[in-house]
Amino acid sequence: MGKNLTKRSEDYSKWYNELVVKADLAENSAVRGCMVIKPYGYAIWEKMQAELDRMFKETGHQNAYFPLFIPKSYLSKEADHVEGFAKECAVVTHYRLKNAEDGSGVVVDPDAKLEEELIVRPTSETIIWDTYKKWVQSYRDLPILVNQWANVVRWEMRTRLFLRTAEFLWQEGHTAHETKDEAVREAEQMMNVYAEFAEDFMGVPVIKGVKTDSERFAGALETYCIEALMQDGKALQAGTSHFLGQNFAKAFDVKYANREGKQDYVWATSWGVSTRLMGALIMTHSDDNGLVLPPKLAPIQVVIVPIHKGEEQLNAITEKVKPLLKELRSKGITVKYDDRDTYKPGWKFNEYELKGVPVRLALGMRDMENNTYEVARRDTLTKETVAAEAVVEKIQGLLEEIQESVYKKAQEYRDAHITEVDTFEEFKKLLETKGGFLSAHWDGTAQTEDKIKELTKATIRCIPIDAKAEKGQCVYSGKPSERRVLFAKAY
Amino acid sequence: MGKNLTKRSEDYSKWYNELVVKADLAENSAVRGCMVIKPYGYAIWEKMQAELDRMFKETGHQNAYFPLFIPKSYLSKEADHVEGFAKECAVVTHYRLKNAEDGSGVVVDPDAKLEEELIVRPTSETIIWDTYKKWVQSYRDLPILVNQWANVVRWEMRTRLFLRTAEFLWQEGHTAHETKDEAVREAEQMMNVYAEFAEDFMGVPVIKGVKTDSERFAGALETYCIEALMQDGKALQAGTSHFLGQNFAKAFDVKYANREGKQDYVWATSWGVSTRLMGALIMTHSDDNGLVLPPKLAPIQVVIVPIHKGEEQLNAITEKVKPLLKELRSKGITVKYDDRDTYKPGWKFNEYELKGVPVRLALGMRDMENNTYEVARRDTLTKETVAAEAVVEKIQGLLEEIQESVYKKAQEYRDAHITEVDTFEEFKKLLETKGGFLSAHWDGTAQTEDKIKELTKATIRCIPIDAKAEKGQCVYSGKPSERRVLFAKAY
Structure with a gap:
């Protein structure tokens, strides 16, 4: 009585795809890149949502809901932001169908063209900051601590169930603050909330860190992240929290009267986790017999x-x-x-x-x-x-023992797959053989980062929050470096 | 210290719009017809969701999630269905933006045209029945009792916060059954669940009934509904539950091997309530000083x-x-x-x-x-x-007393506004003066229904479930009738 499940050692990727379908978690739909989340998979997601929602509320956040559509022109208001998302936007251009004249069914009615095209939200900073403009006049209106549970769409050519889908479900927090410090603290706090959730509920050990310039969210000054390691030695970014500075406040002209009565731009953060967490959960614990779930999230x-x-x-x-x-x-x-x-x-x-x-x-x-x-x-x-x-x-x-045990097992695997590397030969060899996180010195330039990515497909997953100062030479360029960063191939 | 709220007696519609905004429930967004649900309003919706979700689960349903997009051709597969929705569909035609050559921002990239246009779901029967085809082979796979919490889009020219918006939040249950009887019982059960929720939690008394042919959901054989009465004497449809027969099973070829081993089409229902319930809640209880909330739904x-x-x-x-x-x-x-x-x-x-x-x-x-x-x-x-x-x-x-009291007050108002009418003169006069539900005989034809609507703007809200047999003459045509139905002007 077999499960007809491909073994992980044979083909990890195939094992994953089969498992997701056979365990009734999700399946592909008739719409390219869009998945159907089946009841059993959705029940796990609901458990995740319930815990995260509780944690958000305990840290003072409230839920709200903003429009699915964003006027095309809004996306352009923050220059880096549009750069990051323009190439993967679903665009609504018309609002009506009509019967085809040849009787072949319905066609788009050309007379019902929208004056301004609408983007299906890939993320909601722009529409939300347009709204915050109306909500903020004075420091008394701050902070705004709002979260939204929603679907978003990023057109992807190569999709995989839960890991990368054109439509996905997520939550996106969007907060507005009086001071830079307060916004930075908020962004850090939410990274910590995500890490706590991943470790205590999902049983997934994570490394907290910040992204390099090239890997940062489009429009952010700092992106905090949690990075997990899958059983095939590839990393998975499980959540991000962005310090947005005053970028969106400036793009949407959101000013407030500060305590001295002067006008100032508001400081912002945004943070999100998505149904991608389902992929992380599945890949961290499961085995050749199927899914292994931590009891706290088991339906x-x-x-x-x-x-x-x-x-x-x-x-x-x-x-x-x-x-x-x-x-x-x-x-x-x-x-x-x-x-x-x-x-x-x-x-x-x-x-x-x-x-x-x-x-x-x-x-x-x-x-x-x-x-x-x-x-x-x-x-x-x-x-x-x-x-x-x-x-x-x-x-x-x-139930308690299993919760702890799956975490420990994942942690042992993860810890055994963080390797300090000092030469590029070793770097390349380890990536091909053992995988995992390679802790290496980096000269801090985007050129080196790009070159390493080009040669090895490895990216800098993060500069760990707790990385200690350590003088060394960049693993690729040999130039001086102040601390090690974590490289890995990633999902 | 006034609230600067227009009085209901002055302008009910204006009172409503002002109240929704001033009580921080919702506001209009930059996107035509799409609202922002503010944290206080969303907190009420979350309470509604929690209770409804519990009731759905107690009646054996599970949640799942289906794609936001529907291939255009799917909509045409059920003839009545496409007729009902084609004129209000948001259509996605392209999936990429690019920089405008004149530097004016971003424009739709004509090279990234979709092969088949996608509809933003106005309701999900078509994409869901396309999925159920894969889920159902035998009677052992039935029933499927699935619900989805989602956003849907119906392009509306004249919108009002909560009551009629282009995008709204709702739940849509979609069930598949072995027999006609079981499907009919399911549709009736969900009407009863909605009625119980409206009365016990929202404090809104409702009349249970079925819709006439003209008011039925596009693609249904029977639409069950709950109808409430607002303080201005207008009715509001608060929830519907549809017996879909085998229409969608036939359109999407969903057959199963029955207990005799023969192939048969599956029987279907669908049922939904939306953020429109917020409108019903607000308009039923509130007064010139603002919102009045039943304690069970008060944040x-x-x-x-x-x-x-x-x-x-x-x-x-x-x-x-x-x-x-x-x-x-x-x-x-x-x-x-x-x-x-x-x-x-x-x-x-x-x-x-x-x-x-x-x-x-x-x-x-x-x-x-x-x-x-x-x-x-x-x-x-x-x-x-x-x-x-x-x-x-x-x-x-x-808290208990207020919960009961707001219900009773609404019930008394409602009961005092159901009037039996036997002449068309009286019918027209009452509609203009007192409003409310007019209980009148109707000859059962769509022509009469249309004519009355044209002359008075009143529609048949429902044929009440508990309407007793009573011979009479149609209030408009004078033709014979077997029972009274409820007319009203409606939201």
């Missing part, structure tokens, strides 16, 4: 499968399971009792392994006699027999 | 305003209020303590009245001496002095 934490012949045995098992279900639910544990008779136990075991349910209980006639349960753990694929009276405590313990 | 249920001179008095009040805040919060009551010294108590009273906070507590020096609170109730604008030790119980009681 089903425990599944109970009865093993029986005939209805009488099933009824007996069900009677035994009922109070257990009730007790687990009263403790906030999500449990599913799968008593469908259209599928056999072996099929179900396989299915829940594929879907990454952290804990599986099975209960057959021998267990009934012995008053025990068979308890299986998804992450280690180990099983044990547990006395019925101890099973609730066992499950609670296991 | 802030209780506000406490200190009345003090100087910091010492404020500190004393704050010390007294702290344990009260804690106790209220422990009981799940959302309470805000507004100790800002940038605004005076009178300004705050005004502000929270405008924003519809159900209960307001004030606490000054005399209250401190007497160990009392001044407790004010938003819906009735009444105040009383309550002993500190009784204040928690008082608040709990008030």
